[in-house]
Amino acid sequence: MGGDLSAEAINQEIRELWARAGGRLSPEQRMEYTRLVVAWAAASGQGEVAEAA
Numbered sequence: 281m282g283g284d285l286s287a288e289a290i291n292q293e294i295r296e297l298w299a300r301a302g303g304r305l306s307p308e309q310r311m312e313y314t315r316l317v318v319a320w321a322a323a324s325g326q327g328e329v330a331e332a333a
Contacts, residue, residue: 287324290316 285293294316301309320326 285319285323287320290320290323294320 294313297305297309297313297316305313
């Protein structure tokens, strides 16, 4: 994933990650998911992302 992707493109990557994972993320996939969510927030202008409880 490059740093110049749109929020929509990053969201699609997140959806594909979940589809590949079958709804349950491995530790490695969870790290990728976190990275993608942060990138999505930056691309969509959402500012800081708080980690879910």
